[in-house]
Amino acid sequence: MPSPREAIRERGWTIEHVPHEVIADYNACYRVVYEGKLIYPPAADVLGIPENEVWISEKWAKYDRFILYHELREIEHRAAGHDKTAAHERAERDERSLWLDDPRWRVMNAEWDEGRAHLPFPHERGDLSRRTAATAARSR
Structure with a gap:
């Protein structure tokens, strides 16, 4: 698998680092088209995230590798039919198995x-x- 950053760019999505005070309640969020499906959590509406963008707090930019991996895995789990909570939990499980x-x-x-x-x-x-x-x- 390419790096999470490369995988996101290959899909035509952009990564935006936004001021922490804008996204502090979420830390990272997305609104993307993946395999023909528009996938996003409710927070994307609250934040006003445009299509095909992944947002990360500037506060956490030093951990992009981990955060982008989590967001990418969560998107993949959502596309597979899991709700936002299950997709988030599965993405955390994936993180633990890779980086514990x-x-x-x-x-x-x-x-x-x-x-x-x-x-x-x-x-x-x-x-x-x-x-x-x-x-x-x-x-x-």
Whole structure:
């Protein structure tokens, strides 16, 4: 598989980094035509995302590789007929299977404001705070 960035560009979609305050409630979102289907979550309407764009908060641009992979997998799961919640959960599962031991992915999850602290880290106590998890991930 090409890099997520390349896969998105090959599909004719653009990646836009937007000010965090614009997309803070979502961090990343999309509205794209994939295999002839227009696919987007309700947040795309709230944000006013144009067709064939993927938006990422500027705050998270340093983690584009992971975020774009997640968004691409979520789009693919939506196209396969899953609702937005199931597609999101499946995309997270895909991330975990690919990057669970990647220290940078672990740091991203630990730094995330909300919504990612639930992703499990093996061999660590489940009650670690995000800050503690980030420190532990950086030390590896």
